[in-house]
Amino acid sequence: xxxxxVVALLIGGSLASLPSLAVTPLVxxxxxxxxxxxxxxxAFEQAHPGIELSYRDRSTLEVDRxxxxxxxxxxxxxxxxxxxxxxxxxxxxxxxxxxxxxxEWPEWAKWRNEVFGFTFEPIVMAYRLDLARHMLPPHTxxxxxxxxxxxxxxxxxxxxxxxxxxxxxxxxxFQQDARYTERxxxxxxxxxxxxxxxxxxxxxxxxxxxxxxxxxxxxxxGSYAMVWAQxxxxxxxxVPQDYALVxxxxxxxxxxxxxxxxxxxFMNFLLSCDGQRVLAAQTPLFSVRPDIIGPYTAQRLRxxxxxxxxxxxxxxxxxxxxxxxxxxxxxxxxAREFDRSWREGDQ
Amino acid sequence: xxxxxxxxxxxxxxxxLVMVSGLGALLLMEAYGASQRxxxxxxxxxxxxxxxxxxxxxxxxxxxxxxxxxxxxxxxxATAHQERVFYTVLDHDGRRISDxxxxxxxxxxxxxxxxxxxxRDTTQAGTRWRLHGREYDSAGWDIQDPVQIWVGHTTExxxxxxxxxxxxxxxxxxxxxxxxxxxxxxAMRVALTPMRQLRHRLRQRQADDMRPLDxxxxxxxxxxxxxxxxxxxxxxxxxxxxxxxxxxxxxQLKTPLAGLQSTSELALQSHAPDVWYQALVxxxxxxxxxxxxxxxxxxxxxxxxxxEAEESQPLDLGALLRDSVLEWAQRDMAAQHDLxxxxxxxxxxxxxxxxxxxxxxxxxxxxxxxRYTPPGSEITLxxxxxxxxxxxxxxxxxxxxxxxxRHRLRQxFERGGRQDTHGSGLGLAIVxxxxxxxxxxxxxxxxxxxxxxxxxxFPPSVQPSEEPA
Numbered sequence: 001x002x003x004x005x006v007v008a009l010l011i012g013g014s015l016a017s018l019p020s021l022a023v024t025p026l027v028x029x030x031x032x033x034x035x036x037x038x039x040x041x042x043a044f045e046q047a048h049p050g051i052e053l054s055y056r057d058r059s060t061l062e063v064d065r066x067x068x069x070x071x072x073x074x075x076x077x078x079x080x081x082x083x084x085x086x087x088x089x090x091x092x093x094x095x096x097x098x099x100x101x102x103x104e105w106p107e108w109a110k111w112r113n114e115v116f117g118f119t120f121e122p123i124v125m126a127y128r129l130d131l132a133r134h135m136l137p138p139h140t141x142x143x144x145x146x147x148x149x150x151x152x153x154x155x156x157x158x159x160x161x162x163x164x165x166x167x168x169x170x171x172x173x174f175q176q177d178a179r180y181t182e183r184x185x186x187x188x189x190x191x192x193x194x195x196x197x198x199x200x201x202x203x204x205x206x207x208x209x210x211x212x213x214x215x216x217x218x219x220x221x222g223s224y225a226m227v228w229a230q231x232x233x234x235x236x237x238x239v240p241q242d243y244a245l246v247x248x249x250x251x252x253x254x255x256x257x258x259x260x261x262x263x264x265x266f267m268n269f270l271l272s273c274d275g276q277r278v279l280a281a282q283t284p285l286f287s288v289r290p291d292i293i294g295p296y297t298a299q300r301l302r303x304x305x306x307x308x309x310x311x312x313x314x315x316x317x318x319x320x321x322x323x324x325x326x327x328x329x330x331x332x333x334x335a336r337e338f339d340r341s342w343r344e345g346d347q
Numbered sequence: 348x349x350x351x352x353x354x355x356x357x358x359x360x361x362x363x364l365v366m367v368s369g370l371g372a373l374l375l376m377e378a379y380g381a382s383q384r385x386x387x388x389x390x391x392x393x394x395x396x397x398x399x400x401x402x403x404x405x406x407x408x409x410x411x412x413x414x415x416x417x418x419x420x421x422x423x424x425a426t427a428h429q430e431r432v433f434y435t436v437l438d439h440d441g442r443r444i445s446d447x448x449x450x451x452x453x454x455x456x457x458x459x460x461x462x463x464x465x466x467r468d469t470t471q472a473g474t475r476w477r478l479h480g481r482e483y484d485s486a487g488w489d490i491q492d493p494v495q496i497w498v499g500h501t502t503e504x505x506x507x508x509x510x511x512x513x514x515x516x517x518x519x520x521x522x523x524x525x526x527x528x529x530x531x532x533x534a535m536r537v538a539l540t541p542m543r544q545l546r547h548r549l550r551q552r553q554a555d556d557m558r559p560l561d562x563x564x565x566x567x568x569x570x571x572x573x574x575x576x577x578x579x580x581x582x583x584x585x586x587x588x589x590x591x592x593x594x595x596x597x598x599q600l601k602t603p604l605a606g607l608q609s610t611s612e613l614a615l616q617s618h619a620p621d622v623w624y625q626a627l628v629x630x631x632x633x634x635x636x637x638x639x640x641x642x643x644x645x646x647x648x649x650x651x652x653x654x655e656a657e658e659s660q661p662l663d664l665g666a667l668l669r670d671s672v673l674e675w676a677q678r679d680m681a682a683q684h685d686l687x688x689x690x691x692x693x694x695x696x697x698x699x700x701x702x703x704x705x706x707x708x709x710x711x712x713x714x715x716x717x718r719y720t721p722p723g724s725e726i727t728l729x730x731x732x733x734x735x736x737x738x739x740x741x742x743x744x745x746x747x748x749x750x751x752x753r754h755r756l757r758q759x760f761e762r763g764g765r766q767d768t769h770g771s772g773l774g775l776a777i778v779x780x781x782x783x784x785x786x787x788x789x790x791x792x793x794x795x796x797x798x799x800x801x802x803x804x805f806p807p808s809v810q811p812s813e814e815p816a
Contacts, residue, residue, distance in 0.1 A: 087447070089431070090448070112429045315429075317419070317422045319416075319432065320420075323416040323445060324445065326415045329415050
């Protein structure tokens with residue numbers, strides 16, 4: 001398959017009169033909303049008219065499953081669930097990208113030159129204006145926990161956060177939160193006590209906020225939330241003032257990519273100035289490159305939020321998050337803490 | 348002409364290069380092995396550290412061991428080279444409690460790890476892995492079985508580190524060689540200083556300065572300086588000889604020419620035709636003698652300045668001797684002597700030489716014998732072979748020569764104290780010269796009761812094919 005396309009490319013290149021032969025398909029499996037990333041995809045298609053891009057938007061866990069299950073395998077895999085991505089890299093499902101762009105990419109945003117973090121998305125809290133009418137909105141994790149404990153009557157059933165079992169990104173965020181302090185479990189208990197709704201993705205949470213079902217959301221993807229808040233004035237986005245986690249969308253070229261050249265072109269475009277400039281200007285995904293200027297850049301976010309940004313590291317340590325026993329233990333603890341108030345209430 | 352073939356420095360440099368290359372190859376092979384071992388040790392100890400970190404996270408929950416894999420263990424495993432990582436925890440029955448990859452651990456390795464920590468190389472799907480296994484004793488309330496921890500990572504970092512270490516070793520080695528070469532050059536300069544001094548001294552020397560070199564030299568140059576000194580002294584001697592010969596020759600030519608002058612003057616003062624006639628006869632004889640003297644001087648000078656490279660060929664000395672004696676016996680000069688030939692060996696007596704020179708040698712020997720013996724003397728020539736080669740001899744029963752002047756006979760113009768002949772005193776000098784050119788030696792012996800024997804000893808012929816069977 002791969003060879004056929006190379007031959008086709010060669011023929012297409014030599015026969016200018018038959019440009020249609022040169023069209024290469026490219027399959028991208030991504031856990032990244034199509035609407036959000038549309039400007040980037042359009043820019044890519046414009047830059048590479050010879051590549052026919054097939055972009056498939058799915059959940060993080062579905063994308064991870066397709067890395068192994070899809071036949072033919074996808075060319076490029078994009079996901080925000082970094083531990084799952086790293087696990088696939090560790091299993092050898094990626095191929096190296098040794099382009100100049102890849103080599104110059106910041107060390108903290110790549111692993112083995114196989115997987116590259118190309119966005120810089122803060123994790124935020126979001127609340128409805130209604131909440132601000134009743135109480136002082138939370139600025140920190142401690143604020144949030146205190147609010148959940150003290151305003152239980154008001155907030156009962158009006159709080160939402162990620163479901164750790166349904167969402168890879170949500171699970172990763174909680175794991176990372178739990179690494180920093182044991183008080184995280186008090187927060188989980190408080191969430192449980194408020195009968196918090198566990199959502200599979202940020203979009204569901206934002207829709208619930210707009211519709212008035214929820215007043216307060218915790219651990220939302222800032223990239224989506226900020227765009228949403230621009231269009232829905234009732235939703236306010238708060239970057240936590242104590243610490244804000246940062247996730248990176250990571251992409252890699254599948255080891256068995258049917259169209260490796262097109263996949264390389266796509267990855268290089270993601271890392272290039274052109275691609276990152278589109279990210280910074282037309283999407284809320286925040287460019288990683290320090291030389292890009294725009295409303296959404298890692299540099300600008302650092303300037304605004306300060307040193308309290310804590311990116312989830314793109315290294316082997318996150319592999320622990322997908323360890324079955326560790327995951328099992330974490331989920332068991334989560335369930336225990338989340339349901340604690342009920343059990344205690346029953347007693 | 349002296350040919351320049353390479354230089355001492357180049358030779359030393361080549362030797363140095365050859366030895367350094369040979370030695371360097373061995374050293375570098377060793378260095379590669381050492382680099383590899385060092386890299387393996389460094390990374391193996393990281394595997395051990397990771398395994399211990401994992402061991403620390405194992406706890407018993409009832410009857411099952413539970414491991415909450417620590418993030419640090421994974422980072423230690425991955426190392427700075429971002430290796431792919433592997434870990435698994437096995438319970439006492441070999442069941443996997445936890446793992447992240449399907450790397451098979453053979454039962455033999457599990458058994459070995461039960462005794463002591465082990466390290467293993469393995470290849471999974473074309474990728475090389477380095478595994479480390481160790482057993483960990485962990486006591487639960489219900490079960491006290493040990494668990495086994497296996498960790499591993501890919502080997503890219505080891506390869507990179509090995510190459511880094513090896514490159515450093517190569518750099519050190521190259522630097523050392525360059526330094527050694529530099530020091531060697533300096534040492535060579537210092538060591539060759541006496542050579543330069545010698546060259547300088549020789550260049551400064553006047554053309555006619557034949558004194559020995561007077562300088563301090565190291566042991567290695569002693570022989571060369573001695574050889575030069577010997578050469579100088581030989582040249583000095585040769586030049587002295589030449590000067591003496593020229594002086595003698597002038598003197599010898601002056602005497603007969605003065606005789607001719609006085610005879611002709613006397614004759615011119617007279618008016619008697621018979622006096623003129625007598626004077627003309629005297630002048631004629633004098634001119635003949637002078638001419639012969641000049642001829643001999645010429646041939647001696649020619650022999651002395653002959654180029655060494657003149658071709659020699661195998662000659663039958665017996666035949667040559669026979670012809671010469673026969674020729675001389677027919678001359679008027681030999682009419683009053685008994686010139687004879689001893690019985691010659693039947694087989695040919697071969698020497699390497701030049702026919703004209705050997706004929707000259709024989710002629711001079713016979714001429715000498717005829718001149719310096721009274722009429723009626725017996726002169727016998729002969730030839731025989733002995734162990735040292737061939738011996739040519741000429742005997743006479745003339746008056747002989749006193750022992751004290753005998754050794755001077757081979758010098759030019761030496762007549763053995765005899766003034767009664769018209770000999771030039773050059774005959775034996777010529778013979779000696781020719782003999783030397785043929786690597787032969789001249790011996791002058793006394794004969795009893797009176798007379799002289801002259802022997803020419805030829806070395807054995809060097810061409811065996813010409814020798815009689």
